Amino acid sequence: MTLLDAVQANLLSPAVLFFALGVFAAVVRSDLRFPEPLYAGLTIYLLVAIGFKGGVALAEAGLARVWLPALAAMALGALIPFWTYPVLRRVGRLAAVDAAAIAAHYGSVSAVTFIAATNYLQAVGQPYESYASAFLAVMESPAILVGVVLGRLASPRAAGVAPSPGGDASLRAVVHEALCGRSVLLLVGSLVVGVLCGPAGMAKVEPFFVTPFQGVLALFLLEMGLVAGRRLGDLRKVGAFLLAFGMLVPLVNGALGVWVGQATGLGLGGATLLGVLAASASYIAAPAAIRVSLPDANPTLYLTASLAITFPFNLTLGIPYCHALARWLYA
Amino acid sequence: MTLLDAVQANLLSPAVLFFALGVFAAVVRSDLRFPEPLYAGLTIYLLVAIGFKGGVALAEAGLARVWLPALAAMALGALIPFWTYPVLRRVGRLAAVDAAAIAAHYGSVSAVTFIAATNYLQAVGQPYESYASAFLAVMESPAILVGVVLGRLASPRAAGVAPSPGGDASLRAVVHEALCGRSVLLLVGSLVVGVLCGPAGMAKVEPFFVTPFQGVLALFLLEMGLVAGRRLGDLRKVGAFLLAFGMLVPLVNGALGVWVGQATGLGLGGATLLGVLAASASYIAAPAAIRVSLPDANPTLYLTASLAITFPFNLTLGIPYCHALARWLYA
Amino acid sequence: MTLLDAVQANLLSPAVLFFALGVFAAVVRSDLRFPEPLYAGLTIYLLVAIGFKGGVALAEAGLARVWLPALAAMALGALIPFWTYPVLRRVGRLAAVDAAAIAAHYGSVSAVTFIAATNYLQAVGQPYESYASAFLAVMESPAILVGVVLGRLASPRAAGVAPSPGGDASLRAVVHEALCGRSVLLLVGSLVVGVLCGPAGMAKVEPFFVTPFQGVLALFLLEMGLVAGRRLGDLRKVGAFLLAFGMLVPLVNGALGVWVGQATGLGLGGATLLGVLAASASYIAAPAAIRVSLPDANPTLYLTASLAITFPFNLTLGIPYCHALARWLYA
Amino acid sequence: MQTHAMKLLTIVCEAHARGPVLDLLRSAGAHGWTLFPVEGEGAGGGRPADIPEFTNLQIQVVVRADVADVLLDRLGAEFFPRYAMIAFAADVQVLRGDKF
Amino acid sequence: MQTHAMKLLTIVCEAHARGPVLDLLRSAGAHGWTLFPVEGEGAGGGRPADIPEFTNLQIQVVVRADVADVLLDRLGAEFFPRYAMIAFAADVQVLRGDKF
Amino acid sequence: MQTHAMKLLTIVCEAHARGPVLDLLRSAGAHGWTLFPVEGEGAGGGRPADIPEFTNLQIQVVVRADVADVLLDRLGAEFFPRYAMIAFAADVQVLRGDKF
């Protein structure tokens, strides 16, 4: 299967096509809306399902095989801001605080992109380590913390353009958010539940958390298409640099991720997933944390880049790209 | 199986019984409520599932076999207002704008009635053309446009009792609603996705969009029973004529639909479904469009007729009636 | 299997672990929230599914085998307040109206506890009478009516600290709530639907109402953990007596229930379920009814006792306890 | 266009009070009402709105000043001792004074 | 801090009026708006908000007094005959008067 | 029944401000609050409320006039530069003046 074939197969999958339908609906200003509780319900389902499945896989594989790639994944996430920040500053000529904010987003990860990648691997018959959800879980926060610190060092005013409500509480708030925020808690929590239950527990909840999973993802991507499509208008506001950044950085980070995966002993599928994680940019956890801790950063920049550029890019091209790279590396 | 047996089997199906339970709950003023987001979620699921399934079937059958009955279905929908309007005017002595509004509702279609009919056919073991969802998709809008034009010609004041906000924009709004409205977009969009994915895509999402479908429908009909039951009190306001109209017109339109189905080469099941579509009256897309473009029309009349009379009538009696008719015609 | 083994197996089930995760999230003040419509949707699903399944089982078993234990279950529920009320008054030194309110909660039942118990029995391979949902349905209301009457007799002021809005209407409101309230209506209604449909109807909706049921329950218990966890802070307000009451009363009532089950001819599984029902305390139907009819009763007391003490207690220990007791009794 | 002075009465109460409050509004002569669920905290503790039964409602009604007085009186006498709730009145201007 | 007198205009209308009302607000010069779904009852009967199409919206907008007058005029002339709705204006004080 | 003059302070802000705003209310001496999610548009662009993280909240609090002043001051100084939000105060009459 050539890269082109892979891309084409991906583009014709229900998940990607429903995403496109959502974008279309937003662009033609249809009155189609997913009420917010429906969005919340779908997110909770997806995170719990992927976390639980990963936990059961982890229980079967044993920590011995997982700790090294997991640590490497964390390190990779934490380090990505150190190369993206200077690029954003020097090449993009962005303000320090904006550069730090965007760097944090690209070091962190997007759970939905990860889930779509597992979906893709299943579709092309590529086995992968199910415990890779553990990498998703540990990569979410480190880059955010790094980004916040970068932003505060680089532009001390950012820490307090106005007397911060609660003083230094806001740094504490970031740490709290990083450890107890909705998505981290659901992922890590379900992972732990999965580890404790093991395959016996899985047997009970499989018909709900595994069998219909791909269909739920397709429906959710319809909604994500709406969400991303509504923000397409902001593309004009962010300029050509961020557009290029949002598509080139995933290529570089994806390659780094695949390479780290191979170096730490993952299989072809696992390395692909690590590549996708590195390539992906957060648009849930990172914006929430950055909004509170770097309030001077412009949300239009980081949100549009991660949600309206990188997310669709990875969903359509980034995932087959990482897979092709891994196949080439493992050949 | 006689008509009576069929009706009885239908009345004892979970879908119809849960509908009855919903009506009962509304009538005894239970505090049972489906929150609006739950309703929205169920609708989205049902429309996406039925559209996607129809698209996959369409991909397998090929356009060559579908275009003729689809065109005939559109024409049938567009023409129904031309005979119902005069009846509403002359026999019912309704105002021109109300007659036009109601005619539009009966030319358009009810997706839930269609879905319940597929459910019924499955239960009685009657095969049908799955691509019939395409007829559902194309029949929603034409009659609405015809009804709006009728209403404006017949009562020019209706076009502007007050200077219309946005001038002629409101006609443009109707066309936009007819093409990009929630239900049309979901149906047509999922149909196209289904066509593009084909059976390979279906295999992935089947456990979510097909296997649990009948159960979801039963739950949704519980909610529809609540919705219809809350409007039962309006029956007194609409008078005996509309009550009779809401039950007799489906019989005529159902017969027309079955006959058109046979004439354009559909099988027994497909003709039944076309009959049900013709017999059904819209209570989602049509009210929305009419409210905006014929604001003088009285919503109590068209909503009560389509939602509180014709919908329950078709659900319980209209569906087996169309099936019996088709069996007689194809015998 | 010893009681200890059983408790341990229960504690490591997905349902209980997700409940614990929810409590944890609430305690660390995570921003994880289930929007209210999601909660409502999950409740409706669970009640309809359990009611329907019970109805189908009832249709198969026949009324002849069910009426006696059902009547005994009702009587047991109605009688429980007569022994708990004096304990609450004399030992707990609670005000008459608070004692009556709490007694009503412990005579009534918790549907979620019941569902978790069926889950548990399935997991340990213990067969049970599926029509036991009928006992759940009939046990919800009687104790509430008894509690309200007790409360009004004991403290007449409670009936009207202020001129009641609508006079004696509020007693009528309780009866209406007891018969047409959301949970009773859904349970009894779905039970009747299940009886009418029988196994043929079940075949249609099984993939939605039965197959994924355990997974949905796990997700719902995550939410229940959040709900209970948010009220843990109130434990300090209710004092040591209610803490002990909330854990000892289930032991007594559970034993009574198991014994009544055996005496009326139920099998080991059914007797366990009747024990769990007797042990459980209502936190939905009872609070709603008591709030309206005994407004002087302090909600913190009855809600904390039933929701933050007895519910987690039964979920973790009460269910295996009733099962162990039944096994001992049937040995 | 000519506007008329009316009172906007806002009631925030636990969901269980829904029926009785709406009955009160009708019997006092209000011609309509608007209602939505809210979260809140007050003397009765927090109401996190995580369960329908534990939610709050905000009920708004536009009425003539004399009706507002009657409503406030009856709320204070019959409802405040019974339900967790607050109520406040504000001056508003409406079109179509006879509608309210 | 210095506050400025503004008008808070509240509109409760059927959901179908959403587009036209927001267009009106923009064209009249409002710099923002706030909106949420509500249940209600009025001359147009009950709107139980069980279906998105049958729900009500409450739209709130803070504007200068002259803009509020324009809005009320146009609402009365163009919208009231067409949609089930009510509107009322109230006095409010805001910070940053130039924002509205 | 006797009514007392109070201020109703309404804050519309992005959801991320929830924690800090509620902390502020408590520390300034409010005895309760009411809150619900809303959609909106303003200087900070549209907030379509399609994702919990991108939603707005409307927070309402009834307080004594002096508390309202403190709140407005602190909102203007500490919160407005930091979050997308507006705030406005209105006169209301309440029963049970000591409750607020």
Ligand SMILES: Nc1ncnc2c1ncn2[C@@H]1O[C@H](COP(=O)(O)O)[C@@H](O)[C@H]1O
């Ligand atoms: N000072 C206040 N400002 C705004 N809302 C309040 C205030 N006090 C109470 N509430 C609301 O009214 C509800 C009932 O109040 P309470 O009876 O004090 O518990 C609370 O849950 C809040 O939603």
Ligand SMILES: Nc1ncnc2c1ncn2[C@@H]1O[C@H](COP(=O)(O)O)[C@@H](O)[C@H]1O
């Ligand atoms: N007197 C009123 N007080 C509060 N809300 C009202 C009032 N009258 C009408 N409404 C609201 O405005 C909507 C439309 O009113 P109407 O056009 O009278 O049906 C109703 O559904 C209510 O939500």
Ligand SMILES: Nc1ncnc2c1ncn2[C@@H]1O[C@H](COP(=O)(O)O)[C@@H](O)[C@H]1O
């Ligand atoms: N003039 C206005 N009237 C009503 N709501 C407004 C107005 N301006 C802003 N808002 C609300 O306040 C939120 C934050 O405003 P902003 O900081 O201007 O983006 C918006 O999303 C709206 O919900």
Ligand code: NA
């Ligand atoms: Na990344």
Ligand code: NA
């Ligand atoms: Na039709």
Ligand code: NA
């Ligand atoms: Na009990």
